[in-house]
Structure formats: C-alpha cells, structure tokens
Amino acid sequence: MQTIQLRKFGTVLVSRPAGLEAFNAIRPQLNQDTPIQIDFDEVLTVTPSWLDEFLIHLTDYNNGRVELLPTKNASVLASLPVLKEARNDLVSATVQRAMERMRNQK
Amino acid sequence: MATEKKVRIGEAARILNVSVQTLRNWEKSGKLRAERSRGKQRYYALQELHKLALDLQILGLAWAKSALPPELPSEYYCERSDRFTSRVAKMGAELQNAGGISEELASLLTLVAGEIGDNSFAHNGANWPDMPGVFYAYDIAKRLIVLADRGRGVKATLRQIRPGLATDIDALRVAFTEIVSGRSPEKRGNGLKVVRNVVESKEIGLSFRSGIGLVDIPLGPGLMHISMTDENIRGTYAVILF
Numbered sequence: 001m002q003t004i005q006l007r008k009f010g011t012v013l014v015s016r017p018a019g020l021e022a023f024n025a026i027r028p029q030l031n032q033d034t035p036i037q038i039d040f041d042e043v044l045t046v047t048p049s050w051l052d053e054f055l056i057h058l059t060d061y062n063n064g065r066v067e068l069l070p071t072k073n074a075s076v077l078a079s080l081p082v083l084k085e086a087r088n089d090l091v092s093a094t095v096q097r098a099m100e101r102m103r104n105q106k
Numbered sequence: 107m108a109t110e111k112k113v114r115i116g117e118a119a120r121i122l123n124v125s126v127q128t129l130r131n132w133e134k135s136g137k138l139r140a141e142r143s144r145g146k147q148r149y150y151a152l153q154e155l156h157k158l159a160l161d162l163q164i165l166g167l168a169w170a171k172s173a174l175p176p177e178l179p180s181e182y183y184c185e186r187s188d189r190f191t192s193r194v195a196k197m198g199a200e201l202q203n204a205g206g207i208s209e210e211l212a213s214l215l216t217l218v219a220g221e222i223g224d225n226s227f228a229h230n231g232a233n234w235p236d237m238p239g240v241f242y243a244y245d246i247a248k249r250l251i252v253l254a255d256r257g258r259g260v261k262a263t264l265r266q267i268r269p270g271l272a273t274d275i276d277a278l279r280v281a282f283t284e285i286v287s288g289r290s291p292e293k294r295g296n297g298l299k300v301v302r303n304v305v306e307s308k309e310i311g312l313s314f315r316s317g318i319g320l321v322d323i324p325l326g327p328g329l330m331h332i333s334m335t336d337e338n339i340r341g342t343y344a345v346i347l348f
Contacts, residue, residue, distance in 0.1 A: 012195035014220035015187060016228065044198045044209075045216035048300045049224060074210040075217040078304050086285045086296040 002034050003069075007042040014045070019053030027061065036062055040071040048079040052091065055083070059090035066090075068098035070105055111152040112141065118150040122159055123168030123176050162243040162252045163345055169241040170254035170315075170343035178241060185239035187227040194220045197244055197251075204246050207348075214304050215348055218312070219244070219251050221297040222344050230257035235340065251346040259340050260316040274317030275332055282314075282321055282330060302330055311347035315339050 006013065009022045030036065036058065040046065059066050071077070084095040119126045132138040133148070138158060140148035158164060168176050184190035194216060201212035219242075226240045234257055241254040257263075261277035271277050282302045302323070305312045311325030318338050322331045325347050 010195060012191075012198045012216055012220065014191045014194055015224045017187070018191060044202060045213050045220060047217050047220045047224065048297045049221060049228070052296075074213040078214060078217065079300050082285065082296050082300045082303070086299075 003037050003039055005039045011044045013050040014047045016049045016053040019050040023054050023057040035065040037067045037069050039069045040073045040076050045075040051079055055091045064090035066094045070102050112149040115148045121155050123172045166241045166252035166254040171339045175237040182243040184242050190223050218301050221301050223253050226255035229263040249348045254343040255341040257341040274319030278319040278321050278332055313345045315343045
C-alpha cells in the first residue's frame with residue numbers, strides 16, 4: 001500500500017487544473033501495481049472540482065485501486081455524495097467504498 | 107458641516123457605478139441618505155459616497171454589472187486563477203485563526219468561495235467578453251464574502267452542453283440542482299450542487315446572480331429559492347454570508 005498525503009499539495013486545494021497538476025507531480029513516485037490510499041490529514045479544504053480531477057487520473061492510472069482514508073474533513077464529506085452520484089466509473093466506486101467504510105465506523 | 111463637499115445624484119451614481127434609480131431606492135430603504143436643496147434636488151455628501159464605495163457588496167456589484175469595468179483596489183482583483191487560488195487559501199487560514207469560527211465552517215466557507223470563484227475561470231477560459239478574472243473580497247469581521255465576474259454568465263456557458271436552455275432561471279436551476287452523470291470523464295463541474303447542499307444545510311447564506319436570475323439561500327439552514335430580478339448581470343455576482 002502506498003499513501004498520498006494530500007497535505008503536501010497545500011491546505012486548500014481548489015480547481016481542476018490544480019488537481020491535474022497534483023496528479024502529474026505525484027505520478028513518478030507511484031507504483032502502478034500497488035494500491036493507493038489517500039490521506040486528508042491537515043488539509044482544510046478540498047473542493048469537489050479538485051478532488052474529482054485528481055481521482056479521475058489516479059483511478060485511471062491505478063485501475064481503480066484507490067481508497068480514501070476515513071476523514072472528518074467537512075469539505076470532503078460534503079463533496080463525496082455528489083461525486084458518487086455524478087459518476088459511473090472508477091471514481092464513483094472508490095468514493096462509494098469510502099462512504100460505506102466511514103458509515104460502518106460510526 | 108457647511109463646507110462638506112456635496113454632489114448631485116447623477117455624479118453620485120457615477121462615483122458608485124450604480125443607476126440613479128438605485129440611489130433613489132437606497133434613499134427609500136435608508137441605505138444612503140440624500141439631502142434636498144430648496145428646489146427639491148437630491149445632494150449627496152462626497153465623504154459618505156467614498157465610504158460606501160468601499161462597501162464590498164457595492165464594489166462587487168459594480169464590477170459585475172457596469173458597462174465599463176470600474177477600477178478596483180488590487181487586493182480585490184484576481185486576474186488569473188492562480189492568484190485567486192492563493193487568496194482563497196489565505197482566506198481559509200484567516201478563517202481558521204479568526205476565533206469563533208469552527209474548523210467545519212472554515213472548511214466549508216473555503217469550499218463555497220473556492221468553487222464559485224473557480225467556476226468563473228473554468229467557464230470563461232479565454233473567452234472573457236472584456237476584463238478577465240474575478241472580483242474577490244471578504245470581511246471576516248462582517249462575516250461576508252463577495253465574488254463577481256464580468257464573464258458570459260451561467261446561461262451562455264451552460265448552453266454549450268444544454269442548447270435548449272431558455273432562461274437564466276432554467277440555467278441556474280440546472281447549475282445548482284442537476285447532476286450530470288456519465289461514464290466518460292465529464293469535466294462539467296458538479297461543484298455548484300455541492301455548494302447548494304452545503305449552504306442549505308449549514309449556517310451560511312448565499313445570493314447568486316447571473317443574467318436576471320437570482321438564487322437565494324437563507325443564512326440559517328433553509329432551501330434554495332430561484333427568482334427573477336429586474337436588473338441584468340452579464341457574468342455572475344455572489345454574496346456569501348455566515
């Protein structure tokens with residue numbers, strides 16, 4: 001398992017171009033055959049646009065083996081239901097698994 | 107003060123970048139007092155006008171709707187997206203350190219402002235009709251954030267994927283409520299749906315205008331209402347209260 005700390009991209013993550021830029025920056029460090037987990041610790045805000053764009057490229061790169069670590073980050077929790085509903089692809093599956101895990105932990 | 111400089115209504119309207127009728131309305135509502143000459147003409151104290159010109163909502167509205175773009179203090183103008191992004195991050199940090207604002211509210215306000223401002227850049231790309239960029243200002247003490255752009259507006263940009271959209275109200279309804287589903291990477295944002303969910307469920311208020319459409323979500327938790335205004339805004343104008 002490899003972990004991406006989103007904090008390394010900043011504490012406020014806004015816009016699709018910035019989401020793509022973040023993916024491009026991290027890609028050389030990723031092993032395509034190893035599952036990835038995303039850690040939202042110490043991030044104040046991730047907008048749905050940034051998260052959607054980042055996850056599109058990441059899940060495509062890793063064939064969907066991407067998991068979101070449980071978080072209390074309000075912006076992430078607000079974005080997930082819309083991302084899950086808006087898509088019908090690997091991003092949606094990743095988001096759905098994360099939401100189920102967090103629901104079960106409550 | 108007898109020596110205080112005063113101007114007539116036309117000049118006052120020019121200074122504030124609003125219409126003469128708006129000034130008459132403000133007088134009725136008590137927002138801006140006018141004095142009367144013996145001939146019943148309105149006069150405005152220049153000092154009051156300058157104070158009002160620093161009102162963020164008025165400045166933002168002037169940026170969004172005046173025929174010629176007014177000059178803005180540089181701290182309120184983000185010509186490019188990267189400047190906007192770094193200023194949103196700065197606001198997020200200030201909200202976190204402000205005291206009396208929960209981490210949750212700071213996170214969500216930053217999301218709402220970030221998504222609305224970013225939409226302006228994403229939807230206008232290189233097609234700004236005149237001045238690119240957004241007006242972006244906030245006053246944490248007054249619990250207010252204002253964003254405005256001189257872009258093509260929600261209806262014009264949404265028509266690229268929904269040619270049948272007839273009115274500004276339809277366009278705002280689609281932008282704030284309809285989720286675009288798709289197997290292929292759909293790059294049209296669903297960000298405004300998240301914005302609506304957040305604002306409706308939290309202690310955040312939103313007024314969002316484009317064309318003659320107005321989206322209004324009350325400050326306390328409450329549902330969105332879409333209506334028509336009598337004043338056109340080509341781009342967008344948003345006021346966030348908290």
